Amino acid sequence: MLLAIVLNRMAMALVTLAGVAVVVFVLLRVVPGDPVSMMISPGATPADIAALKAHYGLDAPLLTQFGIWVKGIVTGDFGTSITLHRSVTEILADRLPATLELAALALVVAVALGGGVAVAGTLMSRTPGEAVIDGLNSIMLAVPDFIWAMALVLLFVVAIPVLPLTGRIDPVLAVGFRTNFYLTESILTGRFAVAGNILSHMVMPTVALALPLAAVITRLLKQSLKEAMVQDYVLLARIKGFRELRLVLQEALRNAVGPTLALTGVQFTFLIGGTVIVERIFSYPGIGNLAIDAVVNRDFPLIQGLVLLFGLIFILINIGVDLTVATLNPRLRHA
């Protein structure tokens, strides 16, 4: 049954990605601003401009350009970046790991923080502590990630300078990484001091990205837990003499976590979208930071590759969430 879900979703994903490809390709060429007009010099003649367009393959009819691009994609070639002078596939492969590590760490922090606060809030139900948690959670929910980023910079870079602001690793560290999963690789190879340095660079962007998601998780999970805590099976466990913490974690949480998991999956896609601004603020070399430069410079091949990649990530996350929810909930699995 799960296999059927996977196959069905994969087929839909292909259709969605094809649609995304068409839309991004057409939009880029309809919206004013093309890469050649960005770089031509004041004294360029029409022949010079035509030559530059030809150099970047922008002189062919739109359908021909689209055909060339699609043909390339099928063979794994997303074209060559106009500004970076490198294969888009190579660039994305270089930068994606940085964003994946950041997003994954932010997700872990968000789930731990959001889940922990939700459980604490449930345990403090109808006490002043619950009001405090709800109030703080509302603030976390209302403040967007980039504002958290600026606040963290003010606190941990300007006021108490204990955290590095920019980059992914200290530039003076000579490190020979085999992959671009710096954090993962340094941990796996036992280079823990390097891992520590990388983590120190990730603290602020991670927290900035995690806080709004943690607030969403807290709000939904706490509500679900409260509903679960008045169900008969919890009542029965309470009569048996289970302590409150055990009631929440062992009895209520498993049944309450479904909706939160589904929403977390959706929110995780927003978190990845949030990396665009957060990576910029912290000069973090991921695909979000790359995306801003690509758009500013109207680097068509790179923008197209990035949009497709973002689309693919979103689709895969949603498939993953659906499968997880289906696994946890037999009614959905057999529906």
Next chain:
Amino acid sequence: MFNVTRRQALAASGGLLTTLLAPQRFAAAAAGSTLNIAYNVNLPSFDPEIGPSSVNPTIQAIYRSVFDQYIGQKPNLSFEPGLLTGWGWNNDKSKIWMDVRQNVVWHDGSPFTPEDVVWSIQREGKQGGGNPVSFIWAGIDNFKIDGKRITADVKQYDPVIFKWMAFLTGYVLPKAYYEKVGADGFEKKPIGTGPYMVDAYEGNAYLRLKANPKYWGGKPPFETVVFKFVPDATSRVAEIESGSSDITLEVPYEEYDRLRVKAGLKGECHPVSDIAQIFITNGGVMDDKNVRLAMCHAVDKVAIVKRLMRGYGTAISTLEAPGYAAFDPSIKVTHDPALAAKLLGASGYSKAKPVKFTIQTTRGYKPKDYEMIQAIVGMWRNVGIEANIEIYDIAKHFELRMSHKLAPAAFYNWGNAIGDPTCSTGFAMFSKSPHSAWHSDDLDAKIGPLWGEKDEAKRIAGWKAVDRYIAEQGYILPLLQYWQPILYKSDLKVIPNGSGALQPATLVKKA
């Protein structure tokens, strides 16, 4: 399966804590022979001759750290020997000659030769090769090498060809190395003859350079230079304020004023070769000379500089800023609201019946760009001009300008690091240039003959006359010359560069 032992976990925690709780990290960067620069743009590509980066003025400081130009340029915008020690024209100005510097080596130790110079010019001039100013280089042909001297024919006389050799894309690349490793190989491991060698690079994060011990210009002042790519201005402020970087630039003027007096920091804010202007596109109400002149006379540029730019700017009346070759201080477009109202009245406009048009501007692309236009629109309203502000991004500006579809008025900034009038008034006002907005035969007739004028004094005088004519006709609204704020640690000495390029090899030293 991977298991983390308690010992390993402790080591990782220790690493993290050591990094977090080590404030001396900041002090060490300043005290050692490493210079950390919080730089305002990213370096997308190492090729200084091809693609958009090659014509991005802000990136030139990085290129000049790794590569050398044919001809160098001093901070006051005058020229000096670079990889060419001498250059000039023959008597009838049909040929050029260039003497190539001797005993220079590339970063890989191979010798620099005249063949490198010829190959670089030919590569830059190849139409369709990706050089955005190939038309400049394509005019040089039929090279001959005799010892250290290169001679070549020029297709037509170009008075600024040597100035371009110190300007955008005018770099020398290693012929043999490039042909051996190819474009991809060069991007991965670029070499030049410049004062610094590429040591490590991570796009959108940093570029680490190490001193070139064999540099022909002498040992660079720092063993290591790190360009941190920090495009966010607030983050650059935090970098310098926290001590994480030793020097930064292009911070908001308010922050500059706050930090330059802070203990341990110093500041320099000097004029650079970049101006703000409002393009006027002909057609509609802009064909009325009274309207154009009223637009110009209604704007109080001094007040804009004083109140919006905190005094860091120079009001200008032409596209030639002070320090440019054709700057003429006698040309003045005064702030005269009464005259503006009178001119509008002569065309039937008043505050009650204002002339209406759209003005386009960027927002946040240049310091106070949108605020400046808001102020100007307010000044215009007081004399009978009602302008509707439309915000666009810079890419849209370029495309609209190239297709002559800008709004009647459009804000833009214009750089001219070589200070020659061809690169300011010439390209901004000549209708054949894809970057001009005002197209009229009367102006073309005055500009046209100046492109190939062989008498330099006559040429500069000609451009001054064109500038005066433009001011009298109100074909463009020049606003101000930008000043560049630089903040740095007080143990450094910084020489401001008129071109705005913050070059660590020559302009930043230990105090």
